[in-house]
Amino acid sequence: MVRIISGSHRGRRLSSFPGTEIRPTADRTKEWIFSVMTGIEGAKILDLFAGTGNLGIEALSRGAKSVTFVEHSAKAVELIKTNVDKINASEKVKVIRNDSINQLKEWDSKQWDLILADPPYKYDSLPELISAATNSLEEKGFFVLEASSKMKENFPLKPNRVKKMGRTTVYIFEEGK
Numbered sequence: 001m002v003r004i005i006s007g008s009h010r011g012r013r014l015s016s017f018p019g020t021e022i023r024p025t026a027d028r029t030k031e032w033i034f035s036v037m038t039g040i041e042g043a044k045i046l047d048l049f050a051g052t053g054n055l056g057i058e059a060l061s062r063g064a065k066s067v068t069f070v071e072h073s074a075k076a077v078e079l080i081k082t083n084v085d086k087i088n089a090s091e092k093v094k095v096i097r098n099d100s101i102n103q104l105k106e107w108d109s110k111q112w113d114l115i116l117a118d119p120p121y122k123y124d125s126l127p128e129l130i131s132a133a134t135n136s137l138e139e140k141g142f143f144v145l146e147a148s149s150k151m152k153e154n155f156p157l158k159p160n161r162v163k164k165m166g167r168t169t170v171y172i173f174e175e176g177k
Contacts (some may be wrong), residue, residue: 001012001013001016002015002016002024002052002054003027004022004055004057004058004061004087005027005030005031005034005058006031006058006061006062006126007058007060007061007062007063007086008061008062008063009057009060009061010061012061012086012087013056014050014052014053014054014083014086014158015079015082015083015086016052016079017052017075017076017079022052023118023120023121024052024053024054025054025055025118025146025168026165026166026168027148028165029146029165029168030052030054030055032163032165032170033055033107033116033144033155033170034058034059034062036161036172037114037142037144039113040059040062040063040064040114041062041063041064041116042063042064042065042101043059043064043065043079043113044064044065044066044068044111044112044113044114044138045059045060045066045067045068045112045113045114045115045116045128046067046068046112046114046115046116046136047067047068047069047070047116047117047161048070048071048073048100048103048104048115048116048117048118048119048129048133049070049071049117049118049119049120049123050069050070050071050076050080050095050098051071051076051079051082051118052076052079052083053069053079053080053081053083053084053129054083055116055118056068056069056080056085056093056116057084057087057089059076059148060089060092060093060171061087061089064092064114065092066093067083067092067093067094068093068094068095068096069092069093069095070096070098070100071095071096071097072097072099072100072102072139073097074097077095077097079105080095083097084095095123100117101125101128101129101132103134104129104132104133104135105132108140109136110135110136110137110138110139110175111136111138112137112138112141113137113138113141113142114142114143114144115133115136115137115139115141115142115143115144116144117129117133117144117145117146118145118146119145119146120123121147121148121150121151121167122148123147125163126145126147126154126155127153127154127155127156128135130155130156130173131145131146131157132168133145133155133173134173134175137175138175139175140163140174140175141174141175142172142173142174142175143172143174143175144171144172144173145159145170145171145172146168146169146170146171147168147169147171147172148167148168148169149164149165149169150167151169155171157173159171159172159173160172160174
């Protein structure tokens with residue numbers, strides 16, 4: 001079950017896919033991310049590899065100004081739209097169907113206060129993703145990356161914080177650090 005854990009839409013359930021095609025962020029991991037990421041209210045958020053929209057919708061519930069979702073799967077894009085409609089937030093949301101790195105390169109500007117990324121565990125372009133994402137952050141912005149705890153770190157930048165949570169490790173990178 002995917003649900004919003006805090007904020008104005010706390011307890012609201014979100015739709016998901018059966019099976020393991022999409023791996024929504026666990027509540028425990030999501031709670032830790034948002035306890036560390038203070039200042040969500042009024043922030044411009046980018047949710048990469050958005051899947052169900054779980055992370056971005058949590059940010060909206062906690063007062064984010066806007067969320068842009070980027071997802072490659074057409075099926076997941078429709079699911080994100082369905083979940084956004086559940087909280088009546090379509091005016092604060094943009095959903096883009098594209099590869100995350102390609103989309104970051106298309107923008108080529110610093111415009112995000114917080115970027116959230118939960119790529120597949122076997123994703124093999126993490127160094128390129130980290131570089132593209134951190135280059136897209138506003139001053140004092142944050143990039144939060146979820147990855148497999150089994151993954152060997154080969155990052156172009158050193159994360160400011162790292163937290164292992166079972167099969168997932170969360171890395172936080174801060175712009176300018």
